[in-house]
Amino acid sequence: MDAVWNISFLQELLLSTIRMATPILLVAIAELYSERAGMVNIGLDGLMAIGALVGFLVGYNTMNPFLGLLAGAAAGVAINMIFAFFTVSLCAEQIVYGMATNILAPALASFIYRLSFSDTSVLIKGVAQDAAAIPGLSQIPFFGKLLFNHPPLVYFAYILVILTGIFFSRTRPGLNFKAVGEFPRAAETMGIRVINVKYIACIICGALAGLGGAYLTICYTNTYSEGIVAGRGFIALSAVIFGRWVSGGVMMACLLFGFCDALQIRLQLIFPNTPYQLLQMIPYVCTLLALIFFGIRKNGPKANGQPYFREER
């Protein structure tokens, strides 16, 4: 028992935290862009599912992980355009179309998978993106392996956090973006093209959510199975609220959820007699508790979730 709680256990736990947090982080940043433009997209699970499948398929056929990731992102954009058209152009309710995405995209993914591989009993291995150790930095004891020895997509996710933070607080397009989420009518009178910004937000959201899905099948495991997303989209959604709509906060929230997930898997190994279902509940229960104690809905964009009727005066 004591042997388990040593330094390498801690290192493995934290390493796995980062691995688990990355897909949630990518998707949470996706939702952050969407919600900053006033679009609540609950279809993240669906976008991830299609990203996971298309990424897997393209990776499997080309044996190129980068192409796979790119294709996953493109698939996310394509599916999210349905959401964008109906909610932005037709002003339909966002929640409803998020739901529709959650039904359509996983069904599409499972349909395509069954057509591509008629025998679903065999687990098919796709391509995996290898870890790219950063020379020099990865040699640092303990932290080197923890922080600088990951697949490139992991670095991308954390760089994205910084870039997103700068974008929303220091740049003109970023402030325009926020204006659309806060008060679209005022933004429009200031010459901001609200409809365009909302579409751009949907493109970014689809791409990053698709990428988050593709991470699961290319960087995390190199197989695809139905239900691989397992509610991560909804955890990302709560990470945005918990992180108070700022990229740094969202990152902390994702790391917390990643930690719960990593811990849960390790606890299963340490306590084989405890029913594993009770341990698997940990990430979901932690999400709930985090929301109960810190998730006050105040800092959100004011026009979040409301349709913008351009013709209405």
Place this chain on the structure above:
Amino acid sequence: MNRKDTAAKVIIPVLSILIAFIIGGIIIAGLGKNPFTAYGYLFSGAFGSSQKFAQTLTIACPLIFTALAAAFAYKCGVFNLGGEGQFIIGAVTSIFVCQTTGVTGFPGILLSLALGTVMGGVWGAIPGILKIARGLNEMIVSIMLNYVATLFMGYVYTSLLREGSTPQTAAIADSLQLSRISDSFHVHWGFIAAVVLAFVLGYVIFNTSFGFKIRAVGMNPMAAMFNGFPVKKLILSSFIISGAVAGLGGSIELHGKQFRLMSGFGQGFGFDGVAIALIAQLNPVGAALVAFFFAVLRKGSSTLQTGMKIPSSVVDIIQALVIIFAVGGTVLIKRPSVQKMLNRSRKQDSDKEGAKA
């Protein structure tokens, strides 16, 4: 206003279903298979014999309950995505009642259904309480609770009440199973209960003062508050009722069809229920009809897969397309430009009628 709007309420879903089927047909044709034969398989799988039709109705039963649950909550302006969790909790409660209390026969069924309903309501109350007390997003909370409920059910059938080597509980006693309507037509009475409940909820929502208040909160919570309606209390009660309906559905599914808990019990019923409620535009009786349509698709999809080697998920794609078009259609006719066009044609109609007179 009225006649054309009611017509639109029927025409839009029917048209959406038609378009979704056409797109589904194109996909099937793209696989190099004949879409007409495929749909033939689909419908013969659902209606082919009285036995198959009975199975279709049995599949519709839980969908009606989760759809009613979703519709009722959304009438009050809150999204209950936790139908699946409440459904499962209802069934888990019932299996405990059946396996541990030792009551048998009709009183046992009543007790089990009642407790399943209550526990479904309790599970549904959690997102409601968190919403009114902490302002939490009810969708996220109810989804998280779905995962917790599913895992808890897994714990029950793999450890707590497991019987034998396969991870499942023992079947409930024969005397606790819901009886069939007739020996030749194998539909359990739960289906009748579901249909009756649809009419009851329809009456409550549209013809009682409680239902009026619920709808008022759903349309404009601010205005409802200024009118002195207890908005928070109404939101909470809509969650409790919604959860109770889903919980009852889970209990009935256990007593009428599955008889035991195992992996996959209730899976997907919550989201399907929300989809059905949306297509039916939150009308409880309409929801029962759409649930029947979904059951036809579910039942037929297995025939489609075995008969023509078309993945059954094509049916899920069709279902999603129906939502996309049905909701899109209702939004479209509310657009100012479309309304103007409709008004013009309406005016011409009345002019013509005037000329005749």
